[in-house]
Amino acid sequence: MTDAIWLVIALPLAGAVFLHFFGRRLGEPLAGIIGTLSVAASFAVGFAAALPFIVEEGAHGETVMLWEWMPAIGANLEIAWDSLAAVMTLIITGVGTLIHVFSIGYMHGDERFARFFTYLNLFIASMLTLVLGGNFAMVFMGWELVGLCSYLLISFWYTKPSAAAAGKKAFIVNRIGDFGFMIGLMLVFTNFGTLAFDGVFERVPEILDEGTATAIGLLFLVGAAGKSAQIPLYVWLPDAMEGPTPVSALIHAATMVTAGVYLVARTAPIFEAGPNAGLVVAIVGALTALWAASIAIAQSDIKKVLAYSTVSQLGYMFIAVGLGGYIAGIFHLMTHAFFKALLFLGSGSVIHGMHDEQDMNKMGGLLKKMPVTGITMGVATLAIAGIPPLAGFWSKDEILGVAFEYGGVGIVLWVIGLVTALITAFYMTRQWFMVFTGEPRWDKGVEPHESPRSMTVPLVVLAVLTVGAGFLNTPFRLTLEHFLEPSFELVKVAHPPEGWGMFALLAAISVGAGFAGMAMAGFVYSRPREIWERFQQGFGRLWEAWAAAYRVDDIYGATLVTPGRKLSERLAFTFDAGGIDGLVNGVGRAVRSVGTRTRVLQTGLVRNYGVGFVAGLLAVVIWLVVAGGGV
Amino acid sequence: MIEVTAGWYLSLAAVLFSIGLLGILVRRNALIMFMCVELMLNAVNLTFVAAGRALGNLEGQVAVFFVLVVAAAEVVVGLAIIVAIFRRRESASVDELASLRG
Numbered sequence: 001m002t003d004a005i006w007l008v009i010a011l012p013l014a015g016a017v018f019l020h021f022f023g024r025r026l027g028e029p030l031a032g033i034i035g036t037l038s039v040a041a042s043f044a045v046g047f048a049a050a051l052p053f054i055v056e057e058g059a060h061g062e063t064v065m066l067w068e069w070m071p072a073i074g075a076n077l078e079i080a081w082d083s084l085a086a087v088m089t090l091i092i093t094g095v096g097t098l099i100h101v102f103s104i105g106y107m108h109g110d111e112r113f114a115r116f117f118t119y120l121n122l123f124i125a126s127m128l129t130l131v132l133g134g135n136f137a138m139v140f141m142g143w144e145l146v147g148l149c150s151y152l153l154i155s156f157w158y159t160k161p162s163a164a165a166a167g168k169k170a171f172i173v174n175r176i177g178d179f180g181f182m183i184g185l186m187l188v189f190t191n192f193g194t195l196a197f198d199g200v201f202e203r204v205p206e207i208l209d210e211g212t213a214t215a216i217g218l219l220f221l222v223g224a225a226g227k228s229a230q231i232p233l234y235v236w237l238p239d240a241m242e243g244p245t246p247v248s249a250l251i252h253a254a255t256m257v258t259a260g261v262y263l264v265a266r267t268a269p270i271f272e273a274g275p276n277a278g279l280v281v282a283i284v285g286a287l288t289a290l291w292a293a294s295i296a297i298a299q300s301d302i303k304k305v306l307a308y309s310t311v312s313q314l315g316y317m318f319i320a321v322g323l324g325g326y327i328a329g330i331f332h333l334m335t336h337a338f339f340k341a342l343l344f345l346g347s348g349s350v351i352h353g354m355h356d357e358q359d360m361n362k363m364g365g366l367l368k369k370m371p372v373t374g375i376t377m378g379v380a381t382l383a384i385a386g387i388p389p390l391a392g393f394w395s396k397d398e399i400l401g402v403a404f405e406y407g408g409v410g411i412v413l414w415v416i417g418l419v420t421a422l423i424t425a426f427y428m429t430r431q432w433f434m435v436f437t438g439e440p441r442w443d444k445g446v447e448p449h450e451s452p453r454s455m456t457v458p459l460v461v462l463a464v465l466t467v468g469a470g471f472l473n474t475p476f477r478l479t480l481e482h483f484l485e486p487s488f489e490l491v492k493v494a495h496p497p498e499g500w501g502m503f504a505l506l507a508a509i510s511v512g513a514g515f516a517g518m519a520m521a522g523f524v525y526s527r528p529r530e531i532w533e534r535f536q537q538g539f540g541r542l543w544e545a546w547a548a549a550y551r552v553d554d555i556y557g558a559t560l561v562t563p564g565r566k567l568s569e570r571l572a573f574t575f576d577a578g579g580i581d582g583l584v585n586g587v588g589r590a591v592r593s594v595g596t597r598t599r600v601l602q603t604g605l606v607r608n609y610g611v612g613f614v615a616g617l618l619a620v621v622i623w624l625v626v627a628g629g630g631v
Numbered sequence: 632m633i634e635v636t637a638g639w640y641l642s643l644a645a646v647l648f649s650i651g652l653l654g655i656l657v658r659r660n661a662l663i664m665f666m667c668v669e670l671m672l673n674a675v676n677l678t679f680v681a682a683g684r685a686l687g688n689l690e691g692q693v694a695v696f697f698v699l700v701v702a703a704a705e706v707v708v709g710l711a712i713i714v715a716i717f718r719r720r721e722s723a724s725v726d727e728l729a730s731l732r733g
Contacts, residue, residue: 604732606664606725610656 005049005081006066008089009128011042016121023114032104035117039100039124043093050086053483060486061085063134063198074194075137084487087330087480088131088262091337095254096124098458102345103246105454106352116156120250123149127255131262136185136195139263143181143227146256147174153251154243166242173236177226181263184219187212188270197266201490204269213270217277220267221284224260230288230318234311235552241303245348248303253310253344254337261314261333264321268491271324278322279409285318286416291550293423297430298536298546301358302347305431308549309384310340312420316399319413324494325402327484331473332399334480335391338469339383342462343428346377349451349459350435354442360434362443364529367436369448372456374436376463381432383466385425386514388507391470393514396421397507398473401496404506418513425517433525441529475503640681647674661713661723665706672702 015038023031053059061082069076079085100120107116126149130142147170155167185195191207192200204213224230229237240252251257264271264281271278289312296308313336320329351358353370367374383390386397400421403414442448450456473480475496485493496503524535536543545551647670654667676695683691717723 602732604729606728607656607659614652614656 002049002052002062002064002081004045005064005079005132007045008042008049008093009079009125009132011038011045012093012121012128013125014038016118016125019114019118019121023118026114028108028113029104031114032100032107032117035121036097036100036104038121039093040097042124042128043090043097046086046089046093049081050083050090053083053086053486057482058486059083065134070137073137073189074135074196074199076135076196077138078134078196079132080134080197081132082487083484084262084265084330085132087334087484089128091334092124092127092131092255095337095341095462096120096250098461099246099250099254099341099345102249102348102455102458103244105452106246106348107244108452112156116153116244119149119152119156120246123153123251123256127259130259134197136188136197136200139266140181140185143223143259144178146251146259147171147178147227150174150240150251150256153247154240156244156247157242160242163242166236166239170236170240173233174226177223177233180219180222180226181224184216184223187216187219191216201267201269204273204490208270208273210274210276213274214277215274217267217271217274218280220263220270221277221281224263224281224318225284226260227263228257228260228314228318229311230260230284230315231291234288234292235556237311238304238307238549241301241307245303245344245351248307249341249344249348252307253340257310257314258317258333258337261317261321261329264318265326265330265488268321268324268326268488271322272491278324280322282319282322282403282413283409285315285320285322286413286420287315288312288318289315289420290416290423291315293420293427295546295549296427297423298539298543299427300360300547302350302360302363302431302435303344303358305360305427306340306343306347309343309424309428312424313340313384316396316417316420319417320399320402323402323406323410323413324492325399326488326491326493327473327481328395328398328402328494328496330484331480332395334472335383335395335466335469338462338465339380339390339392342376342380342459342466343384345455345459345462346373346380349373349455350377352451352455353448355446357443357446360431362441362446363435364438364442365436365440366448370436370450372450372459376459377436378432379463380466381428383470384428385518386421386510387518388511389467389470391466391468393507393511394470394474397510398496400510401503401506402494405497406494418510421510422513422517425514426521429518429521430525433522437526438529475500637681637685641678644674644677644681647671647677659724659726661716661725664725665709665713669702669706672698 015035018038019026019031019035023034026034053061061080061084064079064081066077066079100117103116103120107113110116123146126142126145128142130139130146133139133142151167151171154170155164157163158167188200189195191212192203194200208216226233237252237257241248243252264278271281292308292311292315296305296312299305299308313332317329317332317336320326320332350363350366350370350373353366353373354363357363379390383392386393388394396417400414400417403410403417406413471477496506524532539546651667651670651674654670655664658664658667676698679691679695679698681691683689713723716728720727
């Protein structure tokens with residue numbers, strides 16, 4: 001099946017092209033079904049191609065050359081099919097299929113129904129290009145394409161000014177990150193003379209000194225921080241919630257935002273040669289995890305809570321991959337893809353059922369009206385809170401174990417991770433109680449209803465995955481670990497501490513933190529509204545700061561956006577309009593005035609021309625006679 | 632008896648040429664101007680023939696043939712233009728043909 005691996009990318013791409021031309025005519029729901037089938041088929045091909053890795057433990061990957069594009073710089077269309085690529089492919093196409101199914105219900109009645117699936121399919125193809133590319137050029141191509149799709153989908157409802165602005169913001173912030181990534185790629189190329197993975201990773205120890213490796217690692221971090229919404233470039237992700245909710249689930253929770261984590265894991269040999277860069281990655285991740293989690297506490301928009309939660313969870317993954325725990329990072333990437341996609345789709349189901357209401361203050365008591373959504377979201381809440389035996393517990397614990405085992409700074413990161421775990425449990429439980437229990441606080445005329453089958457079935461499937469995926473990699477049976485090991489042969493992968501005693505101790509501490517957060521939130525938010533409003537007011541200014549996301553957008557606006565705009569205005573209206581245009585207009589004016597003055601010579605009278613002609617003739621004759629023709 | 636040398640012929644040609652040139656500069660009737668051009672052409676022809684004879688070769692006379700042929704063609708085109716203009720404007724005055732004034 002490895003020879004047919006190109007189909008994995010080609011199928012969704014074909015779907016996108018087909019829907020682009022014929023989607024409108026096919027209409028609803030046929031366009032959605034075709035879009036879904038193309039991704040499902042891609043999943044099937046990916047699964048068949050991944051079988052060798054599953055059947056034969058420790059099977060090595062291979063690079064499939066599709067087309068020689070620029071062999072001189074190692075930039076060809078080639079696919080690096082190894083177990084890491086396989087895991088990513090299965091997550092992307094698997095979760096992607098479910099979200100496509102969900103979208104058929106969610107986008108019902110939208111006048112650009114088919115166009116939505118065109119973009120979704122294009123995104124899947126782009127994301128697969130990113131994770132399957134066998135060289136940095138292809139990865140970069142996918143990297144930019146997913147950015148484009150993200151832009152298109154965030155501003156899908158572009159007639160809404162806030163959605164259009166959010167799309168632009170996401171694109172521009174990502175450009176900043178991409179810039180760092182691009183410089184990193186140039187450094188790779190100048191050092192190795194090729195962009196192909198085969199020619200880079202194996203030669204890292206002989207070619208890169210520690211300083212260069214650190215520089216490349218840090219530049220990659222800039223790119224990863226942009227795409228994966230880490231400090232200081234995370235500001236676009238909360239705004240990206242303006243897009244349709246399936247987009248938030250697919251792109252801004254499960255797949256695209258994990259591209260940064262994938263990048264660090266894929267370029268692990270470089271980070272191993274420059275360990276300080278990895279440490280910076282981990283520290284950035286830890287700070288982001290705590291920072292975003294604290295903001296999530298006080299959000300009242302159901303999707304904003306999940307957005308900041310995603311930023312926070314991505315921080316966890318950065319801790320893991322930064323400290324060398326690549327498998328732990330990818331494991332959390334996978335479980336997070338399941339439970340966060342579930343949470344987002346659940347929130348989409350709630351928003352759908354509440355007639356586009358996103359304010360949790362206007363919800364409450366929805367469990368009876370939307371039982372499937374309520375229960376599946378409850379499962380996801382338990383998972384993200386790290387309650388065993390759900391998926392989130394195993395992956396989060398592995399990351400915390402890696403941090404603990406690292407020692408030194410790692411212990412600090414471990415503590416930050418624990419605090420974040422507590423906060424995470426708190427805000428997620430808060431959300432669940434605010435939405436699903438208590439007195440209904442609905443606006444007049446809102447009659448909540450459970451969503452159609454096409455939306456609830458994906459929720460149930462994801463809930464099953466959320467419960468079960470953790471067992472892929474438990475200390476009792478390290479299936480994913482053995483599966484991924486061949487992809488990380490060149491580096492030393494960090495692990496949690498050995499021994500059952502340590503495992504039990506660390507697990508007890510983190511589960512304790514999770515339960516503490518849940519208990520606190522449950523205690524407050526299961527009671528009437530007045531009580532939790534008083535609880536929130538008890539925090540005073542701190543709560544306001546969290547609710548306003550620390551005013552980071554305002555700070556960026558005052559320090560970067562406004563000066564940048566002023567500079568642009570000065571360049572546009574003073575320098576360009578006065579200087580450049582003045583120069584060009586000046587030349588034009590000079591020519592024109594010369595023309596105005598000389599046009600009187602053209603009288604249009606033949607005799608005037610005749611006189612000039614004769615005068616010239618006479619001059620020549622006189623010159624010939626007097627000077628003898630200059631001879 | 633005065634001997635008629637080449638100088639005489641050249642002088643006559645110069646006089647004819649000057650008359651033609653002056654005519655072009657001072658007259659406004661397109662037809663007259665045209666005749667003046669013919670006069671200048673024939674003045675040049677005269678210098679060709681005179682010089683050819685004085686130098687004892689035929690090249691001057693050959694050149695005259697070419698001039699005659701070209702002049703004939705020119706007359707055909709030129710007169711046609713003048714007739715066309717006259718039909719449109721009821722006048723052959725070149726001063727009225729000043730629509731190219733800058």
